[in-house]
Amino acid sequence: MNGRNHDRELALLDEAWLIQRAAAGDRCAFESLYRLYFPRIARFLHRMTRNAQLIEEVANDAMLAVWQKARTFDGSCKLSTWIFAIAYRKACKALHALDEPLEACPDDCECGPGCQPERLFEQLRLGDAVNAALDTLPLAQRAVFQLTFFHDMGYAEIAEVMACPVNTVKTRLFHARRRLAQLLADQLEERT
Structure with a gap:
């Protein structure tokens, strides 16, 4: 077993212990x-909603639901899948309840302090283009794309999060x- 897999397994065991403790009412857990x-949820929601107020509200609602429903987590899926499913459903409800357009929030640039201005400008321009393109996708496609590429989830996990068949995810x-x-x-x- 390589070091990365071992670390991942330890993290999953820690998360399993934390959710069990939370289910027993342990506030520290x-x-x-x-x-x-x-x-993690906030990053997912940012790409999904582009609305700072909604992000915080939905993320907090999702985590409150995790606290309230911790006893119902049965381990049939990864904890992250269960939590992201809650956040996804909360976000969908919140987005459907909105009667105003979503505001676009600029992403933080990943260019370091020593970055050349031309490179910084190019990165910002490309980031804006990607965000604009993502914003044109229907919500379900945007969520699948984000869970795949920004949260490294597989098809089966995404299907669980979105409560749809794997073929629909694909x-x-x-x-x-x-x-x-x-x-x-x-x-x-x-760029080429």
């Missing part, structure tokens, strides 16, 4: 889960990739 998952991802390739073709040509 839940606080640890909250600190572990809130940033189809949504296929259409998302095809649409993004069309929308970003000009950006990609300029």
